[in-house]
Amino acid sequence: MALLEVEDLSVTFARRGQRAVHAVDGVSFSVDAGEVVGLVGESGCGKSVTSLAIMGLLPKQPGLRVGGKAVFDGTDLLQLDDRSRRDIRGRDIAMIFQDPLSSLNPVIPIGLQVTEVLTRHRGMKGETAAKEAAALLDRVGIPDPKRRLKEYPHQLSGGMRQRALIAMAVACQPRLLIADEPTTALDVTIQAQILELLKELVRDSGTALLMITHDLGVVAGMCDTVNVLYGGRVVETARRRPLFRQPRHPYTVGLLGSVPRLDAGRGEKLNPIPGSVRDLLPWPEGCAFAPRCARRTDECVGEPPELVHAHDGRSYRCVNPEPVPGLVPAPREEESA
Amino acid sequence: MSENDILVEVRDLKVHFPIKRGVLFDRVVGQVKAVDGVDLSIARGKTYGLVGESGCGKSTLGRALLQLTPPTAGEVSFDGVELTTLPSGKLRSMRRRMQMIFQDPMSSLDPRQNVESILTEGLQTHGIGTDRTDRRRIIGETLDAVGLPRWALSRYPHEFSGGQRQRIGIARALVLGPELIVADEPVSALDVSIQAQVVNLLDELQDNLGLTYLVIAHDLAVVRHISDTVGVMYLGALVEEAPSDRLYTEPLHPYTRALMSAVPVPDPDVEDRRERILLAGDLPSPANPPSGCRFHTRCPWAQPTRCADERPVLREIGSSRVACHFAEQIASGELRPHQVSAQIVRPEDEGDAPGVVSAPTEPGSYV
Numbered sequence: 294m295a296l297l298e299v300e301d302l303s304v305t306f307a308r309r310g311q312r313a314v315h316a317v318d319g320v321s322f323s324v325d326a327g328e329v330v331g332l333v334g335e336s337g338c339g340k341s342v343t344s345l346a347i348m349g350l351l352p353k354q355p356g357l358r359v360g361g362k363a364v365f366d367g368t369d370l371l372q373l374d375d376r377s378r379r380d381i382r383g384r385d386i387a388m389i390f391q392d393p394l395s396s397l398n399p400v401i402p403i404g405l406q407v408t409e410v411l412t413r414h415r416g417m418k419g420e421t422a423a424k425e426a427a428a429l430l431d432r433v434g435i436p437d438p439k440r441r442l443k444e445y446p447h448q449l450s451g452g453m454r455q456r457a458l459i460a461m462a463v464a465c466q467p468r469l470l471i472a473d474e475p476t477t478a479l480d481v482t483i484q485a486q487i488l489e490l491l492k493e494l495v496r497d498s499g500t501a502l503l504m505i506t507h508d509l510g511v512v513a514g515m516c517d518t519v520n521v522l523y524g525g526r527v528v529e530t531a532r533r534r535p536l537f538r539q540p541r542h543p544y545t546v547g548l549l550g551s552v553p554r555l556d557a558g559r560g561e562k563l564n565p566i567p568g569s570v571r572d573l574l575p576w577p578e579g580c581a582f583a584p585r586c587a588r589r590t591d592e593c594v595g596e597p598p599e600l601v602h603a604h605d606g607r608s609y610r611c612v613n614p615e616p617v618p619g620l621v622p623a624p625r626e627e628e629s630a
Numbered sequence: 631m632s633e634n635d636i637l638v639e640v641r642d643l644k645v646h647f648p649i650k651r652g653v654l655f656d657r658v659v660g661q662v663k664a665v666d667g668v669d670l671s672i673a674r675g676k677t678y679g680l681v682g683e684s685g686c687g688k689s690t691l692g693r694a695l696l697q698l699t700p701p702t703a704g705e706v707s708f709d710g711v712e713l714t715t716l717p718s719g720k721l722r723s724m725r726r727r728m729q730m731i732f733q734d735p736m737s738s739l740d741p742r743q744n745v746e747s748i749l750t751e752g753l754q755t756h757g758i759g760t761d762r763t764d765r766r767r768i769i770g771e772t773l774d775a776v777g778l779p780r781w782a783l784s785r786y787p788h789e790f791s792g793g794q795r796q797r798i799g800i801a802r803a804l805v806l807g808p809e810l811i812v813a814d815e816p817v818s819a820l821d822v823s824i825q826a827q828v829v830n831l832l833d834e835l836q837d838n839l840g841l842t843y844l845v846i847a848h849d850l851a852v853v854r855h856i857s858d859t860v861g862v863m864y865l866g867a868l869v870e871e872a873p874s875d876r877l878y879t880e881p882l883h884p885y886t887r888a889l890m891s892a893v894p895v896p897d898p899d900v901e902d903r904r905e906r907i908l909l910a911g912d913l914p915s916p917a918n919p920p921s922g923c924r925f926h927t928r929c930p931w932a933q934p935t936r937c938a939d940e941r942p943v944l945r946e947i948g949s950s951r952v953a954c955h956f957a958e959q960i961a962s963g964e965l966r967p968h969q970v971s972a973q974i975v976r977p978e979d980e981g982d983a984p985g986v987v988s989a990p991t992e993p994g995s996y997v
């Protein structure tokens with residue numbers, strides 16, 4: 294059974310006098326224990342709102358409506374009261390954000406912030422907690438950890454702050470770590486360090502990772518399973534290799550055709566998707582991608598396309614998917630988890 | 631390459647910013663050597679790409695090249711005219727031939743001006759076009775070139791999507807008929823699918839109009855895609871310059887190698903097979919750069935001799951230029967990389983506790 298099963302999650306922000314925003318519009322996906330799952334898509338497609346809804350961290354504003362389920366280990370997180378949710382958060386599920394500075398307390402030394410987590414969730418105190426905190430900072434690659442414990446977030450570089458946040462997140466050996474664009478604000482050589490660190494942590498501790506990113510390269514390098522989001526819905530789910538080798542949903546095809554590859558030659562033309570994410574058809578009226586889709590048919594508009602479960606374990610939401618060339622069955626994918 | 635093919639020539643360019651401290655009187659306590667001795671030339675009709683990590687001086691170099699930031703030292707010649715000593719009146723008329731495109735189109739466009747007035751402004755400043763009809767013709771052609779519809783003219787920047795705004799930014803540069811365009815992070819604020827549209831547009835415009843580009847970006851894949859020659863900067867200086875293809879197949883400088891190996895490629899097969907050169911620690915501060923080779927604090931190939939005390943100059947090796955004492959031995963495999971331990975690098979300011987306390991901005995902060 295899946296560790297986290299998100300089913301038909303929807304989040305709507307309604308403001309008086311304004312049209313309601315369907316930020317998340319029926320998202321379903323699952324994360325198995327120890328698995329690295331990617332949630333990928335362009336700006337505004339609902340990645341962050343999805344993760345905040347799961348964590349119960351959406352701003353409590355009037356007009357907010359959350360629907361569907363997010364079942365973690367048998368419990369529907371969306372039904373929990375604030376207290377039980379807080380217990381699960383940090384202990385069983387931890388989250389790291391794009392901007393580490395905003396999630397660290399600026400006036401408390403790093404060390405105290407880490408030991409607090411250890412005290413709250415693992416009952417450690419005094420010397421034991423301090424030792425463990427130093428060990429954690431060391432584990433995430435912060436040099437001279439004993440001295441760093443006494444320092445404040447602003448005294449650390451962006452990369453080091455993100456490491457400190459990761460240390461806090463893994464302090465309780467959570468079973469699920471949600472990372473929302475954890476490296477987007479960092480330089481590429483620092484990004485490589487942090488991604489390597491996350492991979493290592495996941496491998497060594499068996500923690501499952503929900504990796505939220507807009508970077509297909511990051512996904513290709515670390516996710517077992519990938520969910521592609523468009524307009525607040527998952528449009529394609531597949532294991533990593535099949536997704537990149539043979540995308541079926543036209544949006545996935547379009548995304549892959551848009552990214553310049555480091556290993557491609559100069560002058561190879563990119564194949565962008567026409568239009569912009571603003572040209573969105575509301576899902577109830579048909580396929581949200583239809584206004585930009587080159588494979589659009591008459592069937593695409595009128596009602597939303599159903600999710601198709603293909604034989605190879607992947608699924609896509611499209612009535613006219615990219616064909617499989619030659620109709621030869623795809624070679625069996627052997628993926629190590 | 632003959633002399634005439636060079637449009638821009640930069641020699642030993644330096645831009646140093648004073649660091650000032652003091653309550654009543656500003657005291658200069660040091661200097662940020664944002665650009666510290668750069669030589670490069672850009673061939674007419676070609677694209678020179680400049681990459682490097684945040685704070686390495688890319689934008690400052692671009693601005694100094696256009697004389698938007700006065701260089702501290704060095705020379706910049708444009709089509710044979712030395713810009714650094716040019717009287718301001720002459721410089722102003724040269725400006726028409728050198729335009730800039732910015733990262734964030736929204737912040738570089740006046741929100742109160744509609745597109746037509748944004749585009750007309752430049753034409754009027756530089757006295758281009760004989761009359762109103764003529765200007766309208768020029769503007770119409772420019773809109774076509776960047777793929778914006780005519781109705782865009784009466785609209786305001788906020789009415790457009792990010793990609794369309796960048797097209798407006800490009801149109802504003804293009805309408806003056808420039809020869810050189812300096813594009814500073816032209817696509818980094820855009821979504822992947824839109825990024826590709828703008829990259830293709832820049833390519834097309836170059837093919838059709840023979841433009842020369844200096845493209846500045848931190849995304850190596852984008853820069854390689856669009857450039858003929860790529861310069862890699864580290865802490866204010868070029869560490870390597872090479873033809874775009876060669877930079878990927880045969881990076882020579884250790885920093886270039888690390889940078890190349892760090893960029894994720896959207897292909898699982900490539901990702902699984904790649905060798906990653908992980909650099910230890912952070913980028914040192916340009917206010918306090920390491921001695922000798924500026925990369926020696928993080929270089930996996932650093933040697934006990936020379937690296938810490940002798941600053942390497944750019945040398946030609948094959949079709950590349952490289953600033954590393956040991957490039958040949960590293961390329962041949964004679965020298966092997968070793969473990970480097972991370973050194974702590976401080977963000978600009980130091981202090982015991984922050985003076986200003988801000989509330990957490992993200993829900994779930996302080997979990």
Ligand SMILES: Nc1ncnc2c1ncn2[C@@H]1O[C@H](COP(=O)(O)OP(=O)(O)OP(=O)(O)O)[C@@H](O)[C@H]1O
Pocket residue numbers: 306314315316317334335336337338339340341342343352507
């Ligand atoms: N508090 C809010 N009130 C109203 N609308 C919101 C709120 N938070 C998010 N939205 C809207 O919900 C949609 C999804 O936003 P979300 O932040 O999940 O996107 P994202 O996929 O994380 O994008 P990015 O890549 O830019 O981070 C957007 O259209 C956004 O404007």
Ligand SMILES: Nc1ncnc2c1ncn2[C@@H]1O[C@H](COP(=O)(O)OP(=O)(O)OP(=O)(O)O)[C@@H](O)[C@H]1O
Pocket residue numbers: 647648662663664682683684685686687688689690691848916
């Ligand atoms: N006007 C200025 N006054 C003082 N210091 C400056 C000024 N402009 C830039 N700097 C400093 O010069 C260095 C180089 O800055 P620059 O903006 O050129 O870097 P960059 O390579 O463009 O970085 P990024 O990728 O973040 O845009 C930085 O340390 C920056 O803080």
Ligand code: SF4
Pocket residue numbers: 542543544580581582583584586587588589590593598610611612613614
């Ligand atoms: S359902 Fe139709 S419009 Fe939507 S992606 Fe598939 S082919 Fe394109």
Ligand code: SF4
Pocket residue numbers: 883884885923924925926927929930931932933936937942953954955956957
């Ligand atoms: S000169 Fe020395 S420290 Fe600098 S890049 Fe070459 S080997 Fe590394």
Ligand SMILES: [Mg+2]
Pocket residue numbers: 340341342473
């Ligand atoms: Mg987000």
Ligand SMILES: [Mg+2]
Pocket residue numbers: 688689690
């Ligand atoms: Mg810059």
